Amino acid sequence: MLDGFLIGLETAFSIKNLFMVIGGCIIGTFIGMLPGLGPMSIIAIMIPIAISIGDPSTALILLAGVYYGAVFGGSTSSILINAPGVASTVATSFDGYPLARKGKAGKALTIAAISSFFGGTVGAILLVFFAPTLASFALLFHSAEYFALMIVGLSAIAAFAGKGQVTKALLMTVTGLILATIGEGAQFNMPRFTMGIMDLQSGIGFITIAMAMFAIPETLFLVLDPSRSETKKNKDSEIKDLRITKKEFKEIFPVISRQSIQGFLIGVMPGAGATIASFLGYAVERNIASNEDKKMFGKGSIKGLAAPESANNAACTGSFVPLLTLGIPGSGTTAILLGALIALNVSPGPRLMIDQPDVFWSVIISMYIGNLILLALNLPLIPYIAKILTIPRTYLIPFILFFTLMGAYIGQNNSTELLILIIFGVIATILRFASYPLAPLLIGFILGPMLEDNFSRSTQLYDGIGFIWERPMTLIMLIISLLMIILPSIKSRFSSKKPF
DSSP states (O other): OOOHHHHHHHHSSSSHHHHHHHHHHHHHHHHHTTTTHHHHHHHHHHHHHHHHOOHHHHHHHHHHHHHHHHHTTTTHHHHHOOOOOOOOTTTTTHHHHHHHHOOOHHHHHHHHHHHOOOOOOOHHHHHHHHHHHHHHHHHTOOOOHHHHHHHHHHHGGGOOOTOHHHHHHHHHHHHHHHHTSSSSSSSSOOOOTTTTTTGGTTTOOOOHHHHTTTTHHHHHHHHGGGGGGGOOTTTHHHOOOOOOHOOOOHHHHHHHHHHHHHHHHHHHTTHHHHHHHHHHHHHHHHHSSOHHHHHHHHOOOHHHHHHHHHHHHHHHHHHHHHHHHHHHOOOOOHHHHHHHHHHHOOOOTTTTTHHHHHHHHHHHHHHHHHHHHHHHHHHHHHHHHHGGGGGHHHHHHHHHHHHHHHHHHHHHHHHHHHHHHHHHHHHHHHHHHHTTTTHHHHHHHHHHHHHHHHHHHHHHHHSSHHHHHHHHHHHHHHHHHHHHHHHHHHHHHHHHHHHO
């Protein structure tokens, strides 16, 4: 292991590979900042370039740099204009955008950058020491456990519901699950609920729903309420003030520590990914927060911003464990990276560490180098990036709409998505007026297909629902999800009772 690590160290620190890390991080960061254009699109485009390089280590270092660079940069549009750059930064907008609305855009971007760096660094360190062990742990998870994990994710809806809104949140989650059933099903390759529209056969794109839930309503609110586009008088000084006080650092340090480890472990599990890690990270922190802190979630909580940012970056690093050690993609993006590895004649699996240590270790070491580069790249640019908020709304609104429409169209490459975007955008605006939380709908939509796929596989393997009590890990996770739903309501009931 030590010999392989030294070979990887030498490979990663070669001049050519250092330039590849820097180039990948820069490309990924700016692609991630554009709403709707995620790492999957740019990595797919860059695969021919990577193959033309020839050297598997260099090619994978470039593609990996683009991947975590896009996740790192995706928080920018979520915080500044409430339009998530990538799927894994949707949870970032819940508290990042309210902070920006309060004139603390610079501080919000700094917290996001530091949390991302910390999550990525912890992930890289854990990857170095525990990759083989964690690969064995990932193999323990079968369809039944993934079904239970999706239920745990859905039970987190209480974290996204305000006081007295649990019923509304539940209703929105069910709506999200219903929307996720549009298109071909898991068990039968037959179109469902498509109303004869061919473009709906593959389902509604995630980016379309995400933009409809967040970007379109925000744009309409800017039109209907001009005061929303106005910032505080001391705007420039707020943007330049990037410092985090000692008190604030003490508040977020336990959060980013917990969520870096939790996010990494979720990323290790094939199929989970950074999006689920960010939602669960946010939900966990809100549920364990004190009553005073809990009131701030959704209104500009620094803990609510730090949690998903550290979790999603740690999960991105964690997703390389099943990719490199088992040859199993941990997310959609790593599935594309797996295709690139095969095209480069690299066979990911248990023997990759022994047969090609230069590829295995150089990629892992380059992740830490990339995190340092991303921090050094983003922190100095924050005052200039935050200036987006000073753009007059007559220019800002068309800017948001352009990238929203472009992101929805590129995501599925059909014009029907634009119609869906507008329809659901208007509906989401009405729901916001009626005080319905929109995040649970998105959670239901994301987890719905994975929930259905794993449930159908489990019922086929165990000839029914016997897998629930036959697999102890599944039963434990289902009990945890039940407690996550019941405990908040019991706690609020007891706290509402006045003492004698």
